[in-house]
Structure formats: structure tokens, C-alpha cells
Amino acid sequence: MTEFATAPRPIRTILIANRGEIACRVIRTCKRLGLSSVAVYSDADADALHVRQADQALRIGPASAAESYLSIAAILDAASRSGADAIHPGYGFLSENAGFARACEEAGLIFIGPTSVAIAAMGSKIEAKKIAEAGGVPTVPGYLGADQSAAALAEQAARIGFPVLIKASAGGGGRGMRRVDGPEGFAAALQAAKAEAKGAFGDDTVLLEKFIGNPRHLEVQLMSDTHGNLVHLFERDCSVQRNNQKVFEEAPAPHLSEAVRTKLFDRALTLGRTIGYTSAGTVEFIMEAGGSEPYFLEMNTRLQVEHPVTEAVTGIDLVEWQIRVAAGLPLPAGQDQIRLQGHAIEARIAAERPDRGYQPATGRIQAVHVPRGVRFDTGIAAGSEVGPHYDSMIAKLIVHGANREHAVSALATGLDDLAVLGIGTNTGFLRACVARPDFAAGRLTTGFLAREFPDGWTPDAEQLRALRAQAALAWAHGLDPAGDSPWQRRSAFRVMGKRRAATVELRLQDDYGELDVMVRLETDAPVVRFEDGTEVSGTIPAATLVDGGRVQISRGGLSLDVQVSLAIDVDAGAAADAASDNHVTAPLPGVVTGLFVEAGALVAKGDSLVQMEAMKLVHTLAAPRDGRIARIHCAVGDVVASGAPLIDITADGEE
Structure with a gap:
């Protein structure tokens, strides 16, 4: 019997009201603690990894999130059928839905998270800022008023001073957000922001903020229990973002003075005490790069996607602490016992094509090669189907080093060695980010990507050329299946003469274009010759799959799906249909x-x-x-x- 079975609020079985990598991550802690886990799944996830890893798995509806993972009735019904004592919401979906937390409480289920009252208090950006200001926590200058008329908002924008940000009060992720640089563009931007907010969150209420030109996005991890203990677990830097979605996160934040760090901790703890917060929560701040005044942005009343970097630098399992708090047990450590150890960075691996404007990618995973020495949180494996119904993030690669320099080096190596074959991912783009001098130096703001890739990202030409050559070599490697039999080799064999190398002209076609190469089938190893006369040979990457004329290959963070054909067989009109x-x-x-x-x-x-x-x-x-x-x-x-x-x-x- 575990200590959770005899806790003030006993927990033996936990239902995870989520999917993908966070469901797998919660299941992992449940197993370590001796707790039974229950997975839920939609029709699209019937064969998903989290379904296979849990002790039980229950269907909750069709593929549509509204009819499955966002259905409170379906989740509660599954909890009743499974005999679960508690529900862990993960992040996203219903994790910050005060109505869901309240429904769990009313059903006699333990919600592994804060109270519904705390979720509701922080659920509106406007109300959260008012609470913060009342508690003495500075916020970005702006307008939080109830008058939502176009005239009133335009007047307030002029008072604040352009540029300003229009932001949806409900929800996040950049939806319902517009930057306005002058009064002439305000009306159109307001109309667009309100329409987007209404469609995304059912609420078109907006707030106005002074636009900070070169901001850093900083956040503090809080944890508290029902015995009056409230601690911080240091800060994270989440400044590298695309469309207000985080791409990299790290702990601790680089180039931060102790004075600023102290302000972050004090202000986060003040807000936590003001609302009587319990469980894990993250207080987010924004600060001008080089400045000294972090402003409160919002509070996320749940576990963050980036929580592994905090776990890496503290050695603390945040999911375990969440479960302990929900069971009525005290935190196992006080503030003076929590130590910072080294540096950690997380990269979000997404099924998307950065070279095509970050277009989502779907399909079946053929292989996953995970580097050694890294933490890899994922909900996919070979055979997994990535569909269009849910978020594009499929994994997180987390590295830890003695200092930031070591962590950046480990991250570069990890991205080099990571391979997900079968669908497009952003791994090559992430690797290119890490190679930028400003990333290595820790000079990071929310404008990093726009500054480094003003025209978007495409693979490095030499890297692409080398990988195409490796694909041709991999295809040619399979041309001599007969081993030592001279009668079946594709090289030129003569009974009475010296063996000669055979050559074959190939057409390589992939998502970045096509080209012709000559492959010379040497005695020892094939050689690829390009039209400019250069030649390439060498070893074939471990992350390579050859199926007939299809070669899937990955090296240095870049993956290719190459169709290899004999040049004489290529139908010249096929590509132009x-x-x-x-x-x-x-x-x-x-x-x-x-x-x-x-x-x-x-x-x-x-x-x-x-x-x-x-x-x-x-x-x-x-x-x-x-x-x-x-x-x-x-x-x-x-x-x-x-x-x-x-x-x-x-x-x-x-x-």
C-alpha cells in the first residue's frame, strides 16, 4: 500500500484527462509511485502510445476534441466507469477550465490542480491583472476597463501611447492579439482581434497593453500545498517564440541580475499568497531586454509544457508533487531545501514544415531514433499516426548540463542525432536556431526568430546536397543483395578480365526539388557524382529506411523523404500534372x-x-x-x- 492510499484524501487510481506526450509523462510518474493509471482516448487515438502505456484505457468519443477531450460529461463518465479517485488534466484542453475543476469537486473526484476558485480568478487576463495590481504586483501599463466600445478603446490606446497591443481577455496562444503602431490602424485591428477572440474563446472582450519593443518572456514556477507552504522553483526563460507560441525554454534564465531574479520570485510568491493558491502554477512576466522591471502578464493554473527544465535543474518530479498536494500531503521540501543544479533547455518537436510557412504535417511515423543522454518526452513511436485533429507538438527534447554552454552543446548534439521518419518535423529548423551566435550567447528576446530568419527558413544548401547523396548511397547499397556471388552483382563482371565499376544515373525527388546524379558501383562502396563533377561517398546514417525506390533518411537534424528512380524511367510529365x-x-x-x-x-x-x-x-x-x-x-x-x-x-x- 502506498502512502497515497492512507493520505488525508486517498488516491489509488488517477485518470489522465489528456492525450499524447503529457499523458505518457503523467503515466510514468503514476507507475513509479505505485498508482493505477487510466487513459482516455478519442477514435483518432485508439492506438496511441498513451493508450498502450496506461493500466486502463476508455474511449470518450469521436476525433473532434469538442466531443472527446473537451467533453466534461465524457471525462466524468470515464472516471466513474474506471473507478478513478482523481483526475489529472495535464495541460491544454480542460486543464484551466474552472467549470471542469468544479464538476470534479461536485462528483467527489480529486482534481489534481488548484481549486476552481483559483482557476476562475486567473482565467480572465483582465481580472488577473486587477488582482495582481491590488496585491502590489506591477503590470504592463494598459487598459482593463469594462467599456468595450470602439470609441472608448481608441481613446484609451491614445492615452497609453502607440504602439499598443490588443489582447483577448480569455484564452491565450496569441489568438485575438494584434499590435497597432498608430491610430489610423486601430479600428481595423480591433475588429479583427475581437472577431478572432469570439471565434476562439466565445468571448470578444479585449484589454490594451503598452507594447514592449524588445521583450524577454520570463516565468516563475510555484508550488504550494494545503498546509500553508508556498515555494518557488526558480525561473524559466521562454523568450524564443513564434506567433506567441514557445519554441525553446530554459532554466535558469541567462543574463539575469540577482536584483531582477529577486523581484520575479517576490512578485510571483505575492500573487500566489494573494489568491490562496495550491498545487503547481506558473506566473508569467514580460520585461524589456536589458531592463530591470518585470511586469506581470498572466498566471497559468496548471502544469506547463516546459516543466521538464525545472525538474532537470531541481531534481524534483513536479507531477509527483502535484499528486501529493491533491492527496492532502505536505510539500516534501521547504524553500531553503530546493537547490538549483546546472542548466537545462527544452526544444519542442512539432509535426510541421517550417520551410512551408510552418504548415502542419500528418502521416504515419516510420521510425523514431532518440539520442542518448537526453530526456525525450513524447506520445509517438514507430507506427503512430499523426492526424490533423490536435496540436502539432509531438515531443520535447530536454538536455541538462553543468552550465549553459554545456547545455547548448548537448542540445545541438541531441538535435543532430534525433530522427523522426515518416512525417515532416521542425527538427532541422530548431538545429539552425541553436547554431545562431545569439542563441549560443543567450541574447534571446521574443523577436529572435523574426530577426534571424526574416525570410523564413530553408535547409542549408550544402547540408541538403550531402543528405541527398547519402540517400542515393543508401538506395545503391541495396543493389548487391547477392553478397559474394559474382553472377548477380550489378557491377561489370567479366570471367577473363578485371571487374569494372558499373554506373547508373538516378533521379532524386524530394520536397525541396529534384536533381540527377550518377552512382558508380565500386568494388568496396558506391560513389555519388554530381553534375559539377564533385563526388561523395561515406557511411550511411543509422536513421535510414529504404523501401523500394523510397528512401527516408535523417542526419544533422534534417530529414528527407526521397524518391529514387532510374533517370530513364522517370516520366517527365508526372510532376506537372x-x-x-x-x-x-x-x-x-x-x-x-x-x-x-x-x-x-x-x-x-x-x-x-x-x-x-x-x-x-x-x-x-x-x-x-x-x-x-x-x-x-x-x-x-x-x-x-x-x-x-x-x-x-x-x-x-x-x-
Whole structure:
């Protein structure tokens, strides 16, 4: 019997109301503590890794998150069927839903997190800022008023002084946020921000903030129990972001004075005491780079995605502490017993294509090669299906070193050696970030990516060339299956003469283009010759899969899916089939969420035709030409593959 079974609030079985890597991570702690775990899954996740790892697994609905992971009734029903004592919400989905926490409390279930009252208090950015200000915690100058009229908000923006930020009060992730540099653009930006906030959160209330031009995003991890103990577990820097979504996180924050660090801890603890907080929570701050005044932004009343870096530098399992607090047990350590050990950095691995404007990627995972010496939190494995229904993050790579220099070196090596084959990921892009001098030096702000990649990211040309050569070598390596038999070798064999190397011309086609190379089948190892006369040979990366003419390969963080063909067999017209203006096809895998035309309708170039959603991003496809809708191949709710035909258009009068 574990200590949790005899705790003031006994816990024996925990249902994880989440999916993917965070569900697997909570299950791991449950197993270590001797607690039974219950996974829940939608139809899209029936064979997911978290389902296989848990002691029990229960279906809660169809693929749509609204009908499964966001359904309070479905989650509570699963808890009742499983006999769970407690529910861990993970992050995202219902984790910061005060109604869900209250429903758990009313059902007699232990919610592993703060009280519904604390969640509600911090759930509105406006109310959270008012509470912080009342408690003496400075906030960014702005407007939090109830008058939401366009005229009043425009007047307040002028008072604050441009540039200003318009921000949705409910929710986060950058939705409902607009920067406005002058009064002439305010009305349009306000209308767009309110519409986006209404669609994302059902609430178009906004607040205004003074725009900080070169900000650092800092946060403090809090933990408290029901016995009056409240501690901080140091700070994290989450400044490297894309569209207000974090990309890298690290602890401790680099280049931070002790005076600023003390302000962060004092202000976070003050807010925690003000609202009587319990469990794990994170207080977020923003500060001008080089400044000394961190301003309160918001509080996340849950476990953060980036919690592993805090675990790495403290040696504390935050999920275990959450469970202890929920069971009514005291924190196992006080503030003076919590020590900082070295430096940790986390990189978020996402199923997306940075080279295509961060387009979501879906498909079946063929192989996962995890580097040694790193922590790799994930919800995927070989055979896992990555679909369009949920967030694109599939894993987190976490490194720890004696200092930041060591941690950055370990991160570079880890990204070099990590390989996820079968779908596109952002690993190559992350590796390019780490190679930038400002990253190594810790000169990080929220403008890092825009500054370093102003025109977007594409693979390094030499790295791409080398990996293509390795793909050709991998394909050629399989041409001599007969071992020592001279009768079946592809090299030129003669009974009465010296063996000669055979050559073959190959066409390599991948997502970045195509090229022809010559492969010379030498006695010992093949050699690839490029059109400019340079030659490449060498070892084939371990992360390589060859299936007929398809070669999946990864090295140095860059992965390729290469189609290898004999040049004489290539159909020169195959690649041009088409993208005729007469056909609208899906630019990525996703779900059709809107159809704006009917068969026979006349449309003009640029008119909206179809709306698709993939991994929480919405894409609207427009008519490529004037014409008439000849045929519609899809319906709302259809899950379509990349390149799938959606709509045919003909010129008016054509058959």
C-alpha cells in the first residue's frame, strides 16, 4: 500500500484527462509511485502510445476534441466507469477550465490542480491583472476597463501611447492579439482581434497593453500545498517564440541580475499568497531586454509544457508533487531545501514544415531514433499516426548540463542525432536556431526568430546536397543483395578480365526539388557524382529506411523523404500534372470545416471556396480563377489528404 492510499484524501487510481506526450509523462510518474493509471482516448487515438502505456484505457468519443477531450460529461463518465479517485488534466484542453475543476469537486473526484476558485480568478487576463495590481504586483501599463466600445478603446490606446497591443481577455496562444503602431490602424485591428477572440474563446472582450519593443518572456514556477507552504522553483526563460507560441525554454534564465531574479520570485510568491493558491502554477512576466522591471502578464493554473527544465535543474518530479498536494500531503521540501543544479533547455518537436510557412504535417511515423543522454518526452513511436485533429507538438527534447554552454552543446548534439521518419518535423529548423551566435550567447528576446530568419527558413544548401547523396548511397547499397556471388552483382563482371565499376544515373525527388546524379558501383562502396563533377561517398546514417525506390533518411537534424528512380524511367510529365487552375486541391492534410460555394455557382478569382482546419490552424482556400464550380469532391467533416481534389472549376460556358 502506498502512502497515497492512507493520505488525508486517498488516491489509488488517477485518470489522465489528456492525450499524447503529457499523458505518457503523467503515466510514468503514476507507475513509479505505485498508482493505477487510466487513459482516455478519442477514435483518432485508439492506438496511441498513451493508450498502450496506461493500466486502463476508455474511449470518450469521436476525433473532434469538442466531443472527446473537451467533453466534461465524457471525462466524468470515464472516471466513474474506471473507478478513478482523481483526475489529472495535464495541460491544454480542460486543464484551466474552472467549470471542469468544479464538476470534479461536485462528483467527489480529486482534481489534481488548484481549486476552481483559483482557476476562475486567473482565467480572465483582465481580472488577473486587477488582482495582481491590488496585491502590489506591477503590470504592463494598459487598459482593463469594462467599456468595450470602439470609441472608448481608441481613446484609451491614445492615452497609453502607440504602439499598443490588443489582447483577448480569455484564452491565450496569441489568438485575438494584434499590435497597432498608430491610430489610423486601430479600428481595423480591433475588429479583427475581437472577431478572432469570439471565434476562439466565445468571448470578444479585449484589454490594451503598452507594447514592449524588445521583450524577454520570463516565468516563475510555484508550488504550494494545503498546509500553508508556498515555494518557488526558480525561473524559466521562454523568450524564443513564434506567433506567441514557445519554441525553446530554459532554466535558469541567462543574463539575469540577482536584483531582477529577486523581484520575479517576490512578485510571483505575492500573487500566489494573494489568491490562496495550491498545487503547481506558473506566473508569467514580460520585461524589456536589458531592463530591470518585470511586469506581470498572466498566471497559468496548471502544469506547463516546459516543466521538464525545472525538474532537470531541481531534481524534483513536479507531477509527483502535484499528486501529493491533491492527496492532502505536505510539500516534501521547504524553500531553503530546493537547490538549483546546472542548466537545462527544452526544444519542442512539432509535426510541421517550417520551410512551408510552418504548415502542419500528418502521416504515419516510420521510425523514431532518440539520442542518448537526453530526456525525450513524447506520445509517438514507430507506427503512430499523426492526424490533423490536435496540436502539432509531438515531443520535447530536454538536455541538462553543468552550465549553459554545456547545455547548448548537448542540445545541438541531441538535435543532430534525433530522427523522426515518416512525417515532416521542425527538427532541422530548431538545429539552425541553436547554431545562431545569439542563441549560443543567450541574447534571446521574443523577436529572435523574426530577426534571424526574416525570410523564413530553408535547409542549408550544402547540408541538403550531402543528405541527398547519402540517400542515393543508401538506395545503391541495396543493389548487391547477392553478397559474394559474382553472377548477380550489378557491377561489370567479366570471367577473363578485371571487374569494372558499373554506373547508373538516378533521379532524386524530394520536397525541396529534384536533381540527377550518377552512382558508380565500386568494388568496396558506391560513389555519388554530381553534375559539377564533385563526388561523395561515406557511411550511411543509422536513421535510414529504404523501401523500394523510397528512401527516408535523417542526419544533422534534417530529414528527407526521397524518391529514387532510374533517370530513364522517370516520366517527365508526372510532376506537372497538376496544378492546373481548373482544380483546387488540399494544400495539406486536414478536416474540411466549411464550404462556401455550391455546384454550378459562378466565382471570381480570390473568392473563398473551402475552409480547412489542421492542428488547430484554419486555412481558407480561394478560387484560382474566374469560372463556374463544375464539381465538389468534399463535404464538411471530411478528413482529406494532402493533394486531395476538393473543387473543379471551369470557364463559364465550358463543359
